[in-house]
Amino acid sequence: MRAPLSWLREYVDLPAGVTGRDVAARLIAAGLEVETVEQLGADITGPLVVGRVLAIEELTEFKKPIRYCQVDVGTANGTGQPQNIVCGATNFRVGDKVVVVLPGGVLPGGFEISARKTYGRVSEGMICSARELGLGDDHGGILVLPPEHEAGTDAIELLELVDEVLDIAVTTNRGYCLSMRGIARETATAFGLPLRDPALLDVPAPNDSGYPAEVADPAACDRLVVRTVGGLRPEAHSPIWLQRRLQKAGMRPISLAVDITNYVMLEIGQPLHAYDRARLSGPIGVRRARPGEKLTTLDGAARALDPEDLVITDGNGPIGLAGVMGGADTEIADATEEPLVGQAQGTTDIVLEIAHFDPVSVARTARRHKLASEAARRFERGVDPQAAAAAGQRAVDLLVLLAGGKADPGVTEVAADRAARAIVIPADHPDRVAGVTYGRETVVRRLQEIGCDVTGTDELTVTVPSWRPDLTDPNDLAEEVIRLEGYEALPATLPRPPAGRGLTERQRLHRRVGRALVGAGYVEALNYPFVGPAALDALGLPADDARRRVVRLVNPLSDEAPALRTTLLPGLLEALRRNHGRGSQELALFETGLVFRPTGNEAAPARLPVTVRPSDEEIAGLNATLPQQPRRVATVLAGAREPAGWWGPGRLADWADAVESARTVARQAGVELIVENDRHAPWHPGRCAALFVVVDGTKTLVGHAGELHPRVIKALGLPAGTCAMEADLDLLGRAATGPLSAPSISSFPVATQDVALVVDAAVPAAEVEAALRSGAGELLESLRLFDVFTGEQVGPGRKSLAYALRFRAPDRTLTAEEATAAREAAVAAAVERTGAVLRG
Structure with a gap:
């Protein structure tokens, strides 16, 4: 809303030395967002x-x-x-x-x-x-x-x-400030000056001689005022002062009648519309549109009306979209237009329609037809229903004054009785909200300044003014007192969290995993949780894959991604592709987040009232309609995992790095990961690992890792050799045996023993490792595979696995005999379980 300072001074007697910046500072302190103060004509010099x-x-x-x-x-x-x-x-x-x-x-x-x-x-x-x-x-x-x-x-x-214009960004709850009347009220309060309310006019009482009108939907239009002015001079033009005020407020002068309706809307905040009486047929009505009806609006667009649209009608049908835009068939005719048969050239008789419409109905109609008008902007934020009669009288007075017209004595008003809204509030409620002692007198004075009627002593009954539909509960009234007293007067106090509350174990695991992956060189990438069939097709998922069963959104942001994700990989891989396309060659990304797996029992939840807390049964019913939402973790890698330099040639990321990222995650949960070969989309069938942990004594699949299938890499436009891992973070948390404890550090030396075992090439190294661990006993501190060899020395179809075993006792230095015995026990277990042969 643009507010010229010269216009503002008509309603508030500001001191002569007060500038636009002074007014802006006071309004900002009162909670309005003044974006700029424009200095008009500052660089103009006469003559x-x-x-x-x-x-x-x-x-x-x-x-x-x-x-x-x-x-x-x-x-x-x-x-x-x-x-x-x-x-x-x-x-x-x-x-x-x-x-x-x-x-x-x-x-x-x-x-x-x-x-x-x-x-x-x-x-x-x-x-x-x-x-x-x-x-x-x-x-x-x-x-x-x-x-x-x-x-x-x-x-x-x-x-x-020469003038100053305040450009104010009016928030949705302060619709009354989309008018000079509202801004003047705030200015008068900020400076402690009286207000000359432009809506305080002598308005004739409604009578039966006015233009006929009817309202078929009182819930959508609770007030309709119709006034008529005749005998206008068609050649009359808007005076310069009227044109200049419209221009400064950001509106273009069009014609006298239209300029007057726009002027009154800017002045009082009540939109109104002028119709050429010669083009009207029958009474003015307000109703919902009927199926098949159409309307050509003032912008020249022919619009098919929706049954939810609220329309203004005459005897021939719709003549305007209520609260949004009028129709072209009844617009005011310019003096240069071709006159109707039997009519004078230009409009001489005008019918003014001034109404109060339901904000939701107007907002939906404006968005449905993509019409962002000044009238709709005000109606959807809330217009003063009591201002309709005053706005009509103001428009009539200006038409009579500027166009030589004569006001028809008939006044039509169709109104639904609505009691003023009253809010009961303890007198010290603003004190308790702000942490400042204002006192009853200050609270009452501030509420009266915004137009409230206040009665009571310790408990106040506050009747809210008609132009403040945003004031609905005690906290709204407390906010008004606080902002008028000044936000800068509020003390700075730190919140005191209740003792004994902290992160849940699930939250702690989530944070540990994130820190560990960042420490391993991964960068977190947060992606939208939406997915479409094209992304699932690109992953090569079979038709019966559970990840293809998705939860569809009723109002998706994009038709290409109309469902909630069942896997983290599409978003992560798209982030990797985008970054690689912009020049990043070495990429390691991770994400932790929810996926959504439908159970088949989902249903549209019942709408619950917002005035009371739902019961436990109602909350349980809502939860029952939700899909399963496990928390998962995923990593993707491409390019060099170890960069080249003076230290060596470097190394490209491969499937083993994806598996290692899973082990990194598992270590944060304190569980041992079991890795086995598998075939699972979207991974390469020969380079895919299934990840298992023991949950409640049962070996449970928690995820997969490895190199992506070449067809998937091609379909998604990824770098060659891209690898990925995805695992269920909740299952890993369930597998944890208890809180993580710090490792104990022994002061005694370690004894290292190496062993090389020859096994069939089909035997997984993880199986050999598990056998060695079980046989070595409690003295084994760590075990590491440091070499894999195949060749003539070990025979065809065979491979040699070399392990380094570290033994340590917590209470003594191990003897060579004890370390050798533990090594031999480990070898014996491997020979028995895997058929290994000790390599000489």
Whole structure:
């Protein structure tokens, strides 16, 4: 909302020295968002005057029209003689009043004017267009003034070129500030000055002689006022002061009747619409649209109406979208338009429709038809229902004053009785909310300043004013007291969390996993939890894969991703592809988050009231409609895992790195990961590992890791050899035997024994490792595979696995005999369980 300071002063007697920035500071302190204070005309210097065109000489020797004009500027030039001015515009004629800047004047943008020779003539000044004066973007011709202004009159004052305009970003709960009335009320309160309310007008009582009207849906339109003005002069134009106020407020002047309705909307905050009475047929009505009805709106678009649309009608059908935009068939006719048969040229009789519409209905209609009008903007934020009659009277008065019309004594009003909203609030409630002692007198005074009627002593009954639909509960009233007393007066106090509460074990595991993966070189990537069939197809998932059973959204953000994800991989792989395409070659990303697996029992939840807390049974019913939401962790890798440098050639990421990322996660849960070969999309069938842990004594699959299938890599546009891991974080947490404890560090030396075992090539190294661990006993501190060898020395179909075994006792130094015995026991277990042969 743009609020000119000169207009604001009409309602609040601000001291002469108060500037726009002073007003902005007070309004900001009161909670309004003043974005800018625009200084209009600050760079304009006179003489800038009204001139009367005395003569025009057409210069025909040039390629474009050039005119040499004599212009009477009164005594502004010090001589009283006409000024000779060269001008290229052709939209004015002899006798017209124009705006002339004389030599020595400066126009907006620092454009200095001087007498100069051009087109073979000396031009003593310039005749100005609207854009050259900073009045708008119209540069199609010269600004022609009404004939009543005398030559030599100061145009800077006449056109109100110097002003300050406050640009205020009005939040959705402060709709009353989309009007000069609302901003003036806030300004008066901020400065402690009285307010001249523009809505306080003498309005005639409703009677039966007004234009007929009817409301079929009182819930959507609880007030409809209809006024009529006849005998208007079709040629009447908006005066300069009215046009300038509209322009400063960001609106374009159109015609007198339309300008008056826009002016009243800006002044009082009540949108209203003017109809040409000659184009109306029958009574004005308000109802829902009927199937198949259409309406051509003022923007020229033919619109198919929805049965939920609220429309204004006459005897022939819809003539406007209620609260959004009027129809083209009943718009005000300009004096230059072709008249209707039997009618005078231009509109002479006007019917004003002023109504209060349901905010939700208007908002839905505006969005349904993609019409963002100024009227809809106000209605959807809440308009004062009591202002309709005053707005109608203000528009009637202006039409009579400016267009020579005569007000019809008939006043039509259809209104549904609605009691004023009252809120009961303890007098010390704002004190308890703010942590500041305001006292009852301050609370009552501040509530009265915003228009509330307050009664009571310790418990206040506050009747909310009709223009504040956002005040609905005690906390809203407390906020009003706090903001008017000043947010800067609130003390800085730290919240005191209750003792004994902290992170759950699930949350702690989530954080440990994130820290561990970051420490291993991974970067966290948070992705949207939406997925589409194309992404699942690219992963190569079989038709019966459980990950294809998705939970679809009723209102998805994108038709390409209409469901909730069942796996973290699509989002992570898309992030990897995007980053690789932008030049990042070595990538290691991870994500922890929820996936959504439908149970088949999902149903649309029942709508619960928001006024009371739902019962435990209702909450349980809501939870029963939700899909399963396990928390998972996933990693993806591409490019070099170990970069090349002076230390060596480097190494590309492979399936083993994906498996190691799973082991990193498992270590944070304190569980041992069991790794086995598997075939599972979207991984390469020969480079895919199934990840198991023991949960409640049962070996349980928790995820997969390895290199992605080449077809998946090609379909998703990923780098060659991209690897990935995904695991169920909740299952890993369940497998944990208890809280993690710090490792004990022995002060005694370690005894290292190496062993090389020859096994069949099909025997997994993990199986050999498990056998060695079981046989080595409690003295085994760690076991590491450091070499795999195949060749003629071990025979065809065989492989040699070399392990380093570290033994240590917590209470003594191991002897060579004890370490050797433990090693031999480990070898014996491996020989028995895997058929291994000790390599010499």
